[in-house]
Amino acid sequence: MLQIGMQTRNIVYDDNPIQGFELLRNAGFSCADFSLNAYLDNKSLYKGECNKFFDQTEEKLEVFFAPHKEAAKQAGIRIHQMHMPYPILVPKVNSEINDYLWNVVAPKSLKICKFLDCKYIVIHGFKLARYLGSEELEWERTEEFLRFMAPLAKELGIVLCVENLYNSMGSHMAEGPCCDAGKTAERIDRLNEEYGAEVFGFCFDVGHANLVGLDIHEFIKTMGTRLKVLHIHDNDGVSDLHQIPYTFTKTRENKSSTDWEGFVKGLKEIGFQGVLNFEASPVVSAFPEVLKEDVLQFLVKIGNDFANRIQK
Numbered sequence: 001m002l003q004i005g006m007q008t009r010n011i012v013y014d015d016n017p018i019q020g021f022e023l024l025r026n027a028g029f030s031c032a033d034f035s036l037n038a039y040l041d042n043k044s045l046y047k048g049e050c051n052k053f054f055d056q057t058e059e060k061l062e063v064f065f066a067p068h069k070e071a072a073k074q075a076g077i078r079i080h081q082m083h084m085p086y087p088i089l090v091p092k093v094n095s096e097i098n099d100y101l102w103n104v105v106a107p108k109s110l111k112i113c114k115f116l117d118c119k120y121i122v123i124h125g126f127k128l129a130r131y132l133g134s135e136e137l138e139w140e141r142t143e144e145f146l147r148f149m150a151p152l153a154k155e156l157g158i159v160l161c162v163e164n165l166y167n168s169m170g171s172h173m174a175e176g177p178c179c180d181a182g183k184t185a186e187r188i189d190r191l192n193e194e195y196g197a198e199v200f201g202f203c204f205d206v207g208h209a210n211l212v213g214l215d216i217h218e219f220i221k222t223m224g225t226r227l228k229v230l231h232i233h234d235n236d237g238v239s240d241l242h243q244i245p246y247t248f249t250k251t252r253e254n255k256s257s258t259d260w261e262g263f264v265k266g267l268k269e270i271g272f273q274g275v276l277n278f279e280a281s282p283v284v285s286a287f288p289e290v291l292k293e294d295v296l297q298f299l300v301k302i303g304n305d306f307a308n309r310i311q312k
Contacts, residue, residue: 002310004303005031005080005277006296009038010284017068021075027296028304031080031275032072033229034116036109040085045101048093054105061108062115069116079118080275081161081203081229084109086124088145091131106149114156120229122161122203123149125177130167135180139187142177146191146200154199161228162188163203164219166211166240173211173238178202181214181222188226201228205279207235207242210258217259220266227270231279232303234258242282244295245302268310276303 006029012020024032039053056064072079088101113121125142129135146160153160162184165176178184188200202223208231209216220227235241236248237257248257278299287295 002273002307003030003078003080003275004300004307005029005033005275006299007033007035007083007277007279007281009035009281011281011292011296012068012071014064014067018071018074021068021071021077023293023296024077025075027293028300029077029296031078031277033277033279034068034079034082034118035281036112036121037083037085040105042086045085045087045090045093045097048090048097050097050100054100054108058108058111061112065112065115072116079116081120081122081277082109082113082116082118083122084124087127088124089126089128089141091128102145102148106145107152110149110152110156110158113158119157120159120161120201120203121153122163122229122231124165125162127165127167127176129176135177138177139183143187143191150191150195150199154195154197159198159201159228161201161203163205163231164208164214165205166208175212175214176208179212179214181219185222185224185226202226203229203231205231205233206258206263207231207233207240207279210235210237211240213237215259215262217262217266220263221269224270227272228274230274230277232277232306233280233283242280244280244283244299264306264309267306268312272310276306278303 006024011023085105088106089098126138128141129138132138149160162178164178167174167176191200192198204227209219233242234245234247245260246256249255250257283295284292
């Protein structure tokens with residue numbers, strides 16, 4: 001049976017992590033997507049603001065995250081994946097912030113990933129096409145960063161997973177980094193061959209794919225075994241809402257906004273063996289506290305239905 005995972009944001013808190021991990025376990029999850037990005041907020045970064053959480057030494061960071069590691073173990077939850085803080089490169093801010101993100105935040109994120117016995121870390125590619133003039137030049141900058149991280153990732157046994165993103169163009173959504181499955185697959189293969197190990201993989205974000213109109217079934221088929229982790233969530237095709245699957249419909253006849261049938265079919269055809277991971281923390285905060293466990297249990301039921309159909 002495929003395992004079901006959930007991101008920890010809005011569920012696991014620093015002052016009492018065991019409570020959150022037990023909540024995940026009691027709801028039926030067996031895996032967690034550790035929200036490392038919660039410690040360096042992306043909205044602040046886009047404003048040119050950067051806290052100094054990652055200034056702590058590696059030893060102090062391990063002490064800080066030790067209660068999370070112990071709580072997950074005690075609750076029987078495996079930290080399967082995590083999200084590196086993003087963006088790692090912010091256009092139009094001072095170089096000091098970008099140097100800090102690149103040289104301090106990113107390497108220490110890998111060290112924390114290793115400390116938490118986590119194999120996969122998701123990285124946002126750089127959204128630079130409109131500044132540099134092409135997707136190819138945008139990728140060159142992303143690849144430069146990936147090459148910077150690759151030796152440490154290989155040493156630690158961590159897989160760096162790039163993710164399909166979107167770009168906001170006023171009130172419109174356009175394809176962002178890694179939305180061309182063929183190009184992305186070729187790039188992952190080329191880099192892995194160069195480093196002689198599976199250092200790179202892919203994170204498929206279903207919600208992002210829906211926003212920009214990707215063919216979800218074909219994208220997953222093209223990505224194949226390169227697909228290591230998932231971000232499962234739903235939206236209305238207009239905004240990145242991170243909601244419960246099947247929440248939004250295109251018509252009064254209840255045709256889903258997101259192609260969940262294509263999602264399941266694609267994962268079945270590639271023989272997906274990873275974790276069905278929900279990146280849906282806004283869902284948890286949207287409901288009253290008394291309903292939090294019910295909401296999580298509902299997500300698990302959806303995950304189990306996906307798993308049954310993928311493995312049928």
